[in-house]
Amino acid sequence: DVKVTQSSRYLVKRTGEKVFLECVQDMDHENMFWYRQDPGLGLRLIYFSYDVKMKEKGDIPEGYSVSREKKERFSLILESASTNQTSMYLCASSLWANTEAFFGQGTRLTVV
């Protein structure tokens, strides 16, 4: 059974903290994605990666960075968390661009 696993379902962090969200896939997929989901805005792409050590900015990269040191792992980093980064974060992976994206269950991050 294909699987994308996010390290935490719920996180509460303080303003200014450095936050790491981890995502692991077991399908040997080339592409990995980080989205944030907010009501009425659908899923907005933060960063994506099409290969190890390769990363591309999505539509809302400000305040975030990513790391992909191994094919199966894609990390999202909030350098200095702010309250406007309170959101649901979803990680996904896909074999190719036009093929099915498989999602993790999401991390609900609250920044206080």
Added chain:
Amino acid sequence: TQLLEQSPQFLSIQEGENLTVYCNSSSVFSSLQWYRQEPGEGPVLLVTVVTGGEVKKLKRLTFQFGDARKDSSLHITAAQPGDTGLYLCAGVLAGTASKLTFGTGTRLQVTL
């Protein structure tokens, strides 16, 4: 402004009614996908359309890709409570490699 705009944003209907959800853009996509997301879960793929004018049917769901590959629609016949969820379109822009962009979402509620 997001690249893929969905309408309506919310839809509440009774069991047995028909409905159509629209996904529109001013940009050309190499393919479009439709996902459904249930509470507490990540989105799950329903269908992928790749050819302009293509129509795909999945039981009571009919998906259409516009001739110019800028828009898509999802039609549900005789909706059932099990169809309740958030419907999301997603696409890869023509000429871009891996960037999968999602729409704003349509939240569907089907009641008995």
